[in-house]
Amino acid sequence: MTGAEVLLEALVREGVEVIFGHPGGAIMPVYDALYHRKELRHILTRHEQGAGHAATAYARASGRVGVVFATSGPGALNLTTALADAMMDATPLVAVTGQVPTTAVGTDAFQEADVTGVTMPITKHNYLVADVNDLPRVVKEAFHIARTGRPGPVLIDLPKDVQNDAFTGDFPEQVDLPGYRPTYKGHPRQIERALAALSAAERPVLMVGGGAQHAADPIRRFVERTGIPAVATLQGLGVVAADDPHYLGMPGMHGTVAANRAIHEADLILGIGLRFDDRVTGDVERFAPNLKTLIHVNIEPADIGKVIEAQIPVVGDAAWVAERLAEGAGPLKIEPWWRRIRAWQAENPLPFPDDGELRSQAVIRAFGEATGGEAVVVTGVGQHQMFAAQFYPVKKPRSFLTSGGLGTMGFGLPASIGAQVARPGETVLLFDGDGSFQMTLQELATVSKYRLPVKIVLLNNGFLGMVRQWQDLFYEDRYSEVFLADSNPDFVKLAEAYGIPAFRVERREEVEDAVERVLGEPGPVLAEFRVKAEEGVFPMIPAGGSTEDMITEPPEEARS
Amino acid sequence: MKQRHVISVLVEDHPRVLTRITSMFARRGFNIDSLAVGRTHLPGVSRISFVVEGDDRTLEQVEKQLNRLIEVLKVVDHEGPRLERELALVKVRVEGIEERIELKEIAEAFRAQIVDVARHALTFEVTGHPAKIDRFLEELSNYGVLETMRTGAVAMDRGERVIKLRARREAV
Numbered sequence: 001m002t003g004a005e006v007l008l009e010a011l012v013r014e015g016v017e018v019i020f021g022h023p024g025g026a027i028m029p030v031y032d033a034l035y036h037r038k039e040l041r042h043i044l045t046r047h048e049q050g051a052g053h054a055a056t057a058y059a060r061a062s063g064r065v066g067v068v069f070a071t072s073g074p075g076a077l078n079l080t081t082a083l084a085d086a087m088m089d090a091t092p093l094v095a096v097t098g099q100v101p102t103t104a105v106g107t108d109a110f111q112e113a114d115v116t117g118v119t120m121p122i123t124k125h126n127y128l129v130a131d132v133n134d135l136p137r138v139v140k141e142a143f144h145i146a147r148t149g150r151p152g153p154v155l156i157d158l159p160k161d162v163q164n165d166a167f168t169g170d171f172p173e174q175v176d177l178p179g180y181r182p183t184y185k186g187h188p189r190q191i192e193r194a195l196a197a198l199s200a201a202e203r204p205v206l207m208v209g210g211g212a213q214h215a216a217d218p219i220r221r222f223v224e225r226t227g228i229p230a231v232a233t234l235q236g237l238g239v240v241a242a243d244d245p246h247y248l249g250m251p252g253m254h255g256t257v258a259a260n261r262a263i264h265e266a267d268l269i270l271g272i273g274l275r276f277d278d279r280v281t282g283d284v285e286r287f288a289p290n291l292k293t294l295i296h297v298n299i300e301p302a303d304i305g306k307v308i309e310a311q312i313p314v315v316g317d318a319a320w321v322a323e324r325l326a327e328g329a330g331p332l333k334i335e336p337w338w339r340r341i342r343a344w345q346a347e348n349p350l351p352f353p354d355d356g357e358l359r360s361q362a363v364i365r366a367f368g369e370a371t372g373g374e375a376v377v378v379t380g381v382g383q384h385q386m387f388a389a390q391f392y393p394v395k396k397p398r399s400f401l402t403s404g405g406l407g408t409m410g411f412g413l414p415a416s417i418g419a420q421v422a423r424p425g426e427t428v429l430l431f432d433g434d435g436s437f438q439m440t441l442q443e444l445a446t447v448s449k450y451r452l453p454v455k456i457v458l459l460n461n462g463f464l465g466m467v468r469q470w471q472d473l474f475y476e477d478r479y480s481e482v483f484l485a486d487s488n489p490d491f492v493k494l495a496e497a498y499g500i501p502a503f504r505v506e507r508r509e510e511v512e513d514a515v516e517r518v519l520g521e522p523g524p525v526l527a528e529f530r531v532k533a534e535e536g537v538f539p540m541i542p543a544g545g546s547t548e549d550m551i552t553e554p555p556e557e558a559r560s
Numbered sequence: 561m562k563q564r565h566v567i568s569v570l571v572e573d574h575p576r577v578l579t580r581i582t583s584m585f586a587r588r589g590f591n592i593d594s595l596a597v598g599r600t601h602l603p604g605v606s607r608i609s610f611v612v613e614g615d616d617r618t619l620e621q622v623e624k625q626l627n628r629l630i631e632v633l634k635v636v637d638h639e640g641p642r643l644e645r646e647l648a649l650v651k652v653r654v655e656g657i658e659e660r661i662e663l664k665e666i667a668e669a670f671r672a673q674i675v676d677v678a679r680h681a682l683t684f685e686v687t688g689h690p691a692k693i694d695r696f697l698e699e700l701s702n703y704g705v706l707e708t709m710r711t712g713a714v715a716m717d718r719g720e721r722v723i724k725l726r727a728r729r730e731a732v
């Protein structure tokens with residue numbers, strides 16, 4: 001066997017079925033070996049960043065490890081954004097990059113880049129394989145590291161000569177990483193303390209994040225049993241169903257009033273699988289000022305106590321711990337607390353100006369109603385992303401795929417590809433912005449090539465809307481370099497050029513029909529909605545602010 | 561409150577492991593005052609010692625972020641009674657016999673050795689707690705110091721306390 005064949009054999013042994021990638025000189029032996037391994041499905045994207053985001057969404061939608069291939073130098077460097085994105089949002093990926101031959105490493109050879117050096121801070125771990133006989137061990141370790149602990153991307157840099165070398169070693173059955181032993185089971189004493197604190201709390205709130213996506217079952221049972229009010233961060237959407245009466249919405253910068261007020265008043269927060277990102281906390285000093293007990297459940301010890309001090313740290317797997325909590329907890333007696341929360345909810349529905357103008361909120365809500373909140377939703381980054389988080393009622397876990405930690409414009413289209421490959425029978429809805437979409441739109445070719453039936457909902461406001469919103473609020477309406485409409489392409493013709501049916505919607509009255517048309521389309525489709533440009537996402541807590549600084553409605557002059 | 565800490569880190573002796581650690585320190589904004597690396601009696605295991613300054617919270621993060629690295633086997637903050645040593649070589653210009661005698665006296669006071677003698681230069685070797693080396697260098701600063709090289713502090717707990725590695729486990 002050659003190194004290239006060993007790689008593919010090792011991937012098959014890890015249960016890999018799909019690889020996203022783009023070939024090139026330094027990885028040709030691997031692609032040649034792939035030609036003979038028909039059980040590995042390869043999705044050819046038009047850019048390595050696209051392959052990376054597709055693999056990320058595949059991983060998050062399926063719960064498996066995403067795999068991506070790229071060539072050396074420019075190919076590998078094109079992957080970096082996707083690696084950093086996967087690192088921030090704790091997504092298990094294994095990236096294999098070709099490298100110049102070991103004899104040429106360090107000589108500034110053609111298409112050489114120090115890929116292990118460049119990716120060191122944006123991967124969970126990386127390898128440069130110098131000996132073909134190490135390869136099966138490295139692959140096994142890479143998958144183990146990617147999917148256990150706080151999941152993350154692992155990169156394997158594979159020089160071309162190693163891909164061709166003759167293999168004489170064995171495939172190990174086990175990994176031996178003495179420096180890496182994630183704690184899976186939460187400490188029983190800490191769980192006891194957590195249960196005691198919970199039953200004594202007067203104003204408890206459950207916060208779930210992306211690290212709880214695989215723990216939806218026990219968490220839902222826990223919520224049902226205790227009757228605790230629950231909020232979900234952007235990455236945690238769908239862990240608790242949006243229509244669960246205990247669910248208060250998303251907290252943070254564009255969170256609901258009820259979610260933020262509840263956190264502000266809470267005496268106890270049970271945080272599961274989140275890391276208290278600054279978009280959630282705002283000013284850390286003024287975050288949850290009435291908090292007495294934070295129970296912080298996270299599999300990564302470094303994420304506990306990093307931002308907010310935890311009185312009861314629980315290092316462990318979210319599902320394992322939630323299971324114990326669901327077993328051990330009883331109904332909470334918090335009727336007065338619920339009365340206050342219900343009042344906040346009643347007084348502060350999400351602002352929804354449905355005044356006959358075509359607005360993103362109405363479009364997203366209509367898709368939410370038509371799909372019953374059951375679609376797999378993917379987004380770009382910007383206002384449309386926040387509107388999707390606010391107005392699409394996510395019912396299922398692993399079904400809201402968005403770039404949270406890194407906030408990567410261009411995530412949407414390639415991610416919708418990965419999501420559809422992972423969940424072929426389900427409706428994948430991409431809500432994208434005109435700016436975000438144009439960062440990776442070449443992947444329309446990939447959608448077309450594989451006839452992936454993704455539903456592309458382009459919320460075209462002709463602006464880099466989110467930046468414009470900040471200019472509205474904090475830069476006295478100086479709209480510096482955010483105008484796109486004068487030079488946006490004809491998105492309908494563009495999609496059609498790729499062989500994807502498309503149409504345009506310009507009036508509010510057409511929305512419901514358009515939704516039906518999109519969902520009725522058996523294959524891919526792009527619907528461009530010309531939404532109102534002068535629009536803001538509210539509520540909003542300005543960066544570095546607290547719940548007390550929340551702007552719940554657009555200021556007068558921005559309304560026109 | 562900021563305090564000086566000496567941290568020992570046992571690592572797998574792999575290429576770039578030091579880069580991983582220093583890159584993590586840089587990225588997280590932790591300052592390293594000194595650093596020393598060497599092999600240990602255990603095959604494949606190296607030991608790094610860091611001197612860092614920080615409050616409890618920072619130190620907790622330093623330790624946790626180090627532990628996150630796959631090749632880091634063990635992190636110990638030497639908080640109890642410890643031995644702490646550093647070695648320095650210092651080359652000083654000497655003009656006359658008088659200076660030579662003075663420098664010799666200073667060296668004796670600090671138990672520094674003269675390890676090289678030339679017509680216009682003396683080279684001292686001194687070991688000890690980094691604070692002692694600071695004081696030695698301060699004394700010499702009245703003379704013509706030409707070159708200094710310090711190794712960075714190394715540390716070990718006093719008494720019978722040792723850093724233990726968990727036995728390699730037949731894993732997962």
Ligand SMILES: Cc1ncc(C[n+]2csc(CCOP(=O)(O)OP(=O)(O)O)c2C)c(N)n1
Binds near residue numbers: 436464
């Ligand atoms: C790669 C990248 N570049 C820049 C930004 C900064 N940024 C955040 S939102 C945004 C505007 C997004 O515009 P669009 O996709 O049209 O979405 P909208 O806000 O208009 O809904 C920009 C430029 C980013 N998040 N990612």
Ligand SMILES: [Mg+2]
Binds near residue numbers: 433459460
């Ligand atoms: Mg836009």
